[in-house]
Amino acid sequence: MKNLRLITLLFLSFFVVTLASCDDDDEDKDPSRTDLLTAGLWTGNSVYYQGQDVSQFLRDSAQFEIKDLTTRFDKNGEYRETLGRTIVGTWEFANNEQDIIFDKGTNNELTVNVTRLTATEFYYEQDFQGTILEFRFLR
Structure with missing residues (x-):
């Protein structure tokens, strides 16, 4: 009888340890910026200049509709930007993933500063000849 109790206790101990080791560590990790x-x-959702939404101004004065702009980033370092026509190029993070460099090493190279990146929001600042605009995108 003592052996049966001991075997039962060992089995229960083993079962508890096994359940505790089944924790999925990946659930606790935040997704990477990539x-x-x-x-x-x-x-595209809006464009800001010095804290003010200038989307309507750009729509009226430059015929630029931010809501018609879409961008898809691929993990292989390629992006597709569509605004009437589609542009395909390369992208990479820089400066500890605070900046994105588009089309590095080409005449079209552009660096933007990522100001917000969540599962549903992507904001970046871009310098247009001394004027800093913040582009806001949603998913």
Whole structure:
């Protein structure tokens, strides 16, 4: 009888240890910035200048509709930007993943500063000849 109790106790101990080791560590990890950026299509929502939404001004004065702009980033370092026509190029993070360099090493090279990146929001600042504009995208 003592052996049966001991075997039962050992079995229960083994079972509890086995259950505790089944914890999935991946659930606790936050997605990487690359995972957030490449998870789907980003659609333009607004453009800000010095804290003010200038989307309507750009629509009226420059015929630029931010909501028609979409961008998709792929993990292989390629992006597709569509605004009437589609542009395909390369992208990479820089400066500890705070900046994105588009088309590095080409005449079209452009660096933007990522100001917000979540699963549903992607904001970056871009310098247009001394004027800093913040482009806001949603998913």
